[in-house]
Amino acid sequence: MGRRLLGAHAVLVYAFLYAPIVVVVALAFNGGRQVLYWEGFSTRWFGEALRDDTITEPLRTSVIIGLGNAVIACLLGTMLALALARMRAWVRVPIDALAYMTLVTPEIVFGISALIFFVQAGLWVGVESPLGIWTILIAHVVFNASVVALIVRARFVGMGQALEEAAYDLGSGPLSTFRQVTLPRLAPAILAGGLLAFTFSFDDFITSFFVSGAGTTTLPLRIFSSLRFGISPAINATAAMILGLTLLAIVVAYVVLRRSDDGRQGTVIVHQV
Amino acid sequence: MAVAAPEVAESRGPSSRARGGSGGPRYPGWLALPAVFWYLLFFLGPLGIMASYSFGEISGFSDVKFAWNLENYRYLFDGPLYTDVFKKTLVMATFGTLATLVIGFPFAYYLARHAKHKTLLLLLVIVPFWTSFLIRTYSFLIILDPEFPVSRALRPLGFPEKFELLYTQKAIYIGVVYNYLPLMVLPLYAALERMDWSLVDAAQDLGDSGLRAFRRITLPLVIPGVLAGSLLVFIPLTGEFLIPEILGGGKTLFAGNLIAQQFLEARDWPFGSAIAMVVVGSLTVALLIYARAVGRQEQYG
Numbered sequence: 327m328g329r330r331l332l333g334a335h336a337v338l339v340y341a342f343l344y345a346p347i348v349v350v351v352a353l354a355f356n357g358g359r360q361v362l363y364w365e366g367f368s369t370r371w372f373g374e375a376l377r378d379d380t381i382t383e384p385l386r387t388s389v390i391i392g393l394g395n396a397v398i399a400c401l402l403g404t405m406l407a408l409a410l411a412r413m414r415a416w417v418r419v420p421i422d423a424l425a426y427m428t429l430v431t432p433e434i435v436f437g438i439s440a441l442i443f444f445v446q447a448g449l450w451v452g453v454e455s456p457l458g459i460w461t462i463l464i465a466h467v468v469f470n471a472s473v474v475a476l477i478v479r480a481r482f483v484g485m486g487q488a489l490e491e492a493a494y495d496l497g498s499g500p501l502s503t504f505r506q507v508t509l510p511r512l513a514p515a516i517l518a519g520g521l522l523a524f525t526f527s528f529d530d531f532i533t534s535f536f537v538s539g540a541g542t543t544t545l546p547l548r549i550f551s552s553l554r555f556g557i558s559p560a561i562n563a564t565a566a567m568i569l570g571l572t573l574l575a576i577v578v579a580y581v582v583l584r585r586s587d588d589g590r591q592g593t594v595i596v597h598q599v
Numbered sequence: 600m601a602v603a604a605p606e607v608a609e610s611r612g613p614s615s616r617a618r619g620g621s622g623g624p625r626y627p628g629w630l631a632l633p634a635v636f637w638y639l640l641f642f643l644g645p646l647g648i649m650a651s652y653s654f655g656e657i658s659g660f661s662d663v664k665f666a667w668n669l670e671n672y673r674y675l676f677d678g679p680l681y682t683d684v685f686k687k688t689l690v691m692a693t694f695g696t697l698a699t700l701v702i703g704f705p706f707a708y709y710l711a712r713h714a715k716h717k718t719l720l721l722l723l724v725i726v727p728f729w730t731s732f733l734i735r736t737y738s739f740l741i742i743l744d745p746e747f748p749v750s751r752a753l754r755p756l757g758f759p760e761k762f763e764l765l766y767t768q769k770a771i772y773i774g775v776v777y778n779y780l781p782l783m784v785l786p787l788y789a790a791l792e793r794m795d796w797s798l799v800d801a802a803q804d805l806g807d808s809g810l811r812a813f814r815r816i817t818l819p820l821v822i823p824g825v826l827a828g829s830l831l832v833f834i835p836l837t838g839e840f841l842i843p844e845i846l847g848g849g850k851t852l853f854a855g856n857l858i859a860q861q862f863l864e865a866r867d868w869p870f871g872s873a874i875a876m877v878v879v880g881s882l883t884v885a886l887l888i889y890a891r892a893v894g895r896q897e898q899y900g
Contacts (some may be wrong), residue, residue: 329709329713332705332706332708332715333709334711335705335706335709336705336706336709336710336714339706339780340723340776341703342780342806343723343724343777343780343781344727345738346727346734346735346736346738346739346742346777346836347727347730347734347735347738349742349752352740353741354763357611357817361741362744362746362747362748363746363748364748365747376814382816393857401633401746402633402634402637405630405631405633405634406631406633406634406635407627408630409627409628409629409630409631410628410631411626412625412724413628413631413810418627421631421635424638424642425634425638425644426636426638427642428638430834431879431880432834432835432837432838432855432872432878433835433838434838434840434855434858434859434875435646435649435838435858435875435878435879436642436645436646436651438858438859438862438871438872438875439645439646439648439649439834439872439875440641440645440870442645442648442649442652442868442872443641443644443645443649445777446648450604465640465641467637467641467643468637468642469639470636471634471637475634477837480863483896486722509735515816523730525729525730526729529730529731529732529733531727531731531841532840532841546731546733549733549734550733550735550860553737553740553845554632557737557741563732565731565737568730568731569730569731569734572729572730573726573730576726576730577726581723
């Protein structure tokens, strides 16, 4: 195949990949009430969306879950990555397998098994309706801890141990070596992992769908339930804000990783996740 | 939301092997405990409970009695009602895998061999993939509507005024290809990027046709990438639930929809668990076949 033809194909693929995003964002600025008929540029629907309690309340819930998830996932994931880096194979391999399983299991399977677990656990401890913000948070941490571990570990192994060895030789203890040498070097990877964990939680639909219970609504759940009544410009505006926020988080994560390691780490994350 | 390529674990570089000696700090194994605890309690435990549910039965309105029988599985494979759903799921997942391969391969090939600014272009593939699956899917409700402004603008050029795409199988397939394309492109690119193109040039200089050089040199080297990409697309597709729900109008049932239905509407959790177990079981088989195929590749490749 000619190079030109391949290039044209690539352009089409990019157009395909970005069309849905462009369409939603563009129509969010439609001044009219009807989604499909353009009536001039306006930002009114952003205002309407932000004044609508049934949108801002789920937004708050999603942000709280996303932040809590990011913090816990960073803690668990970083500790896991450090421990795994020099573990004996017979311990490491099963833990590794477990972490990968959390990422490749179809989400619906995880979603329903988490639902069963929480309801069953509720019966055991005598909580009538355990589902809510906590169960969503716990479930999100499962796969996001693996995401953080993946990124931090790539960085940890990739950066080598020369500086740590030097610190040791100069008499620094394990704790102070970690605090003064290792942690600052890992910080970009941890931050990037946290940003991605936030994004994945903030965007998550399927897991939240099953473990949210009746009283709790995250932003994606809110959007999904409104689709039954047709798409409204306010929903497009909400979607545009979500896209803006997640795009920002992703770009920051990428830049942080890239700057920390002359771009090598940036490509690593691209290859790995 | 499967996000990881399967071949990630081992990082390269001499430093990773430099253990022992004076060495840097060796982090204690117990640091892994919180995460392992979390995985066991909130991931493996629930999967185990789900497995035992699949052998249970429903009693009363929605209480579950553990019965340890195979009734749910027998019911599932009894008659065409549910086996058809599995067949349709298999067809859909196979179609998605092949279609993303056909579209993704030339794209990845171009990125790896001809493009400048490779990292940026690759990032541009991943960015939409990391934004909301839900939003990108519902956007097709707008795009595939006959009244979509672009379609209306094209009418004078002969674009049909009315067409039925929304809430059909075709709409689902479009959504599938769209959402899973990046998962295919990434491993393909990773494989193609490692290619030594001078080998291809040499073969052509020595008289191979372009096609022959491609078949003899490029293809064998990218097969692992093709396998990895196929797996990354196929696995989540077997449980796909959201795309048919939105673009199919909830009319078309795949395994994922059937599972959701049992849990949210029919409230037959044991039966829903049995369906999920069948999905997980087939995936395990697919993974084992993959592992063997990759093993063979490494042996002879």
